[in-house]
Amino acid sequence: MRALIFDLDGTLVDTVYAHVFAWQRALAESGIAIEGWRIHRRIGMSGGLFTRAVTRELGRDLSPEVAVTLQRRHGELFAQLLPERRPLNGAVELLRFLRSAGVLYGIATSGRRPEINASLEALGVGEEAVVVERGDVLRAKPEPDLFLACQERLGVRVEECYAVGDAVWDLLAARRAGMLSIGLLSGGYGEDELSRAGAFRVYRDPHELLGSLDELGVLP
């Protein structure tokens, strides 16, 4: 195995709960009541897919204007709620180790620039890193496009990549991309949810993944 492709929110940075809460408030402001746990289990989809999922859950249509307002308000509230970005336990060390060991890695996220810039900065990920974001592909997770675009830019074959994520959408996208996947509990899913969705291994957080690279056949 030559490369690791990471999801960002909930996998490398501790942003999931702020996203859940920002979505819940944005929806409440538009008079839409969606329960926290239902939002949580949909984090990691693109914002567009998310609002469509909400529409189906409500059983009524959201106008395109409301959908746009919701995404904008989510972004505003998220920035207010979480002014700083905090890497998850071991995330900075894991990426640093991969660089020093010559293991390829990239980041493939349903988030967009410029919103994700603060997270990349907190992780110490520089301009040289391969980062594929929502705007780079036509379709976000659970479509495989983000992972495949990242794999192509890394210049490795699909069979040589692990996709690493905290959500079942990451694992579904990985399967569809033909990649093995690794689940992390740091986004708040249960271990069994991630295993059943196809994760080859599940670790608590980036720190435990760093300590387990030997058993993944990643190190030379």
Add this chain to the structure above:
Amino acid sequence: MRALIFDLDGTLVDTVYAHVFAWQRALAESGIAIEGWRIHRRIGMSGGLFTRAVTRELGRDLSPEVAVTLQRRHGELFAQLLPERRPLNGAVELLRFLRSAGVLYGIATSGRRPEINASLEALGVGEEAVVVERGDVLRAKPEPDLFLACQERLGVRVEECYAVGDAVWDLLAARRAGMLSIGLLSGGYGEDELSRAGAFRVYRDPHELLGSLDELGVLP
């Protein structure tokens, strides 16, 4: 089975994610970085136990003053973040049905009055209802005291009660009380986490529980 004893937050009202986020911000204000998922998995403990758990996680002591400040700030932030209380899907209808069917029920929560009053009001739970709160017992969940005090006030035997909760702490407390338990996914735990912690059955939310009372042997 003659009675259902309900946890409150995440089981009957949609408050878990606001609690997680309020704790995370209160901790961050005191310079303490704890990841969202680790907080989430400890919601449902008493505030005192929670701050002790955080202390152990940090590997350093929190002074009693800081612990008190944290609990106060959590309460303030929670009230700001979530001014309204929303019953979970089916919660009001479930309690109404139990009353009409003559099935006993009570609420046993690690929360305190007056903070929980708005939740009880949103649920349509009146003065006549049996509610046991943090201040009524010496030790909160995962000790069995809250469930046992509720069962005594309902005037039924332990073997005649189901404890219903969304967190592993509810299920642990139920086992220690000698009660069968039911898990709900509406607090954001995974199904397997609740089953492994001893839940006899796991339902999505109060609505699904209401539709499943027959299979629980609760109805006369």
